[in-house]
Amino acid sequence: MYALPAALDILSVGYRLVRGSLKRRLDEAAPLEVQQRISRYAHGALGAHDVRTRRAGQVTFIECHLVVPGEMPVEVTHRICEALKDSLRRVFQGSLVTIHVEPESKANPQGIVVR
Ligand SMILES: [Zn+2]
Numbered sequence: 001m002y003a004l005p006a007a008l009d010i011l012s013v014g015y016r017l018v019r020g021s022l023k024r025r026l027d028e029a030a031p032l033e034v035q036q037r038i039s040r041y042a043h044g045a046l047g048a049h050d051v052r053t054r055r056a057g058q059v060t061f062i063e064c065h066l067v068v069p070g071e072m073p074v075e076v077t078h079r080i081c082e083a084l085k086d087s088l089r090r091v092f093q094g095s096l097v098t099i100h101v102e103p104e105s106k107a108n109p110q111g112i113v114v115r
Pocket of ligand 1: 050
């Protein structure tokens with residue numbers, strides 16, 4: 001009588017555990033090529049951190065925090081971001097790149113750091 005709900009519950013917990021660990025692994029594993037591109041093409045930036053990639057179907061989502069001098073003009077920062085996005089999109093066709101810009105004084109790395 002109680003076997004089916006218990007079995008479904010175990011399956012559900014198992015599914016969530018596996019899904020959670022896979023998702024974490026994908027979120028944390030920024031391919032070396034992404035890191036190399038960031039350090040090569042983010043000219044003028046001081047570095048990047050919290051580099052993450054995630055695949056969903058055909059799309060690769062790439063995220064990073066870009067650290068720039070606090071006094072850097074928005075025009076210049078924007079140019080750096082565009083160059084970096086273009087470079088990443090050339091390698092990872094169809095990727096969606098999100099860059100969070102922050103001044104050096106607010107940088108607080110939580111993940112992969114690129115210099
Ligand atoms: Zn940050």
